[in-house]
Amino acid sequence: MPLIRNSYGKGRVRIMRVDRDSPRHQVRELTVQCMLTGAFDAAYTAGDNRKVVATDSIKNIVNIVARDHVGLDNEAYCEVLARYFLDRYEHVDAVEITASETRWVRIAVDGAPHDHAYVLDGNGHPVVKVSASRAGTTIVSGISGFTFLKTTESGWEDYWFDEATTLKPTADRLFATAMEASWRWSQPPASYPEANAAVLAEALKVFATTYSPGVQNTLYLMGEAVLAAVPEIAEISFACPNKHYLPIDLSPFGRAFDGQVFTPTDEPHGQIECTIARS
Structure with a gap:
């Protein structure tokens, strides 16, 4: 049976970024889903996980990029996060980041x-x-x-x-x-x-x-x-x-x-x- 399409990743990664670089703090709370597509067919068809980036690692990367870019707007943060995966993993063809904001005033x-x-x-x-x-x-x-x-x-x-x-x-x-x-x-x-x-x-x-x-x-x-x-x-x-x-x-x-x-x-x-x- 052919494997038509596949993707995987990490959902409901909750992250609060607090920009404290000045006395006027800025908060941005997001719930992030990060989905990868690429050369992962063998994990499904043969149980070969050698190219699979663990979903726990995906969660860690969401946090790492948040720490390195606390001041970015949400759109820019998500773009940097997606680019991180593409730059780091040659076998990742596409990344889909979905982020829902909890808004604070x-x-x-x-x-x-x-x-x-x-x-x-x-x-x-x-x-x-x-x-x-x-x-x-x-x-x-x-x-x-x-x-x-x-x-x-x-x-x-x-x-x-x-x-x-x-x-x-x-x-x-x-x-x-x-x-x-x-x-x-x-x-x-x-x-x-x-x-x-x-x-x-x-x-x-x-x-x-x-x-x-x-x-x-x-x-x-x-x-x-x-x-x-x-x-x-x-x-x-x-x-x-x-x-x-x-x-x-x-x-x-x-x-x-x-x-x-x-x-x-x-x-x-x-x-x-x-x-x-x-x-």
């Missing part, structure tokens, strides 16, 4: 776009819960899946160490979360839309402009700021997974980690929850 603090803090584009789902009985009515507003990150000004140090501890402390890490938040009203505000917008604005201002020694402290400070800014809120609750962006070890390829390339991962994640209320 800068958090506005006092009307100015922040240098290193972002929210996910097209972000979050507002929610309302009303509980009514003959004794009274409780109204809770909130937001689900509201995702934001910052590329620096976050650490995790001085935590409990014992025989189960393998995590290394750091004073500079990428901090990201997809927040579930709800706030209970003690009385109606003049405008629910304006008050709800103020909740997010105050929380994000704290997130962007203060050093975070841990998600726990940041959530508490965000809650304090919200209660100070919106007097009609009785209490606010947060539930925040610590979305991890893991540093990629490129030392086998002669490249040091300098806070520029990460693997995004959602599972498993830390889960931090708290409620802040008025005295």
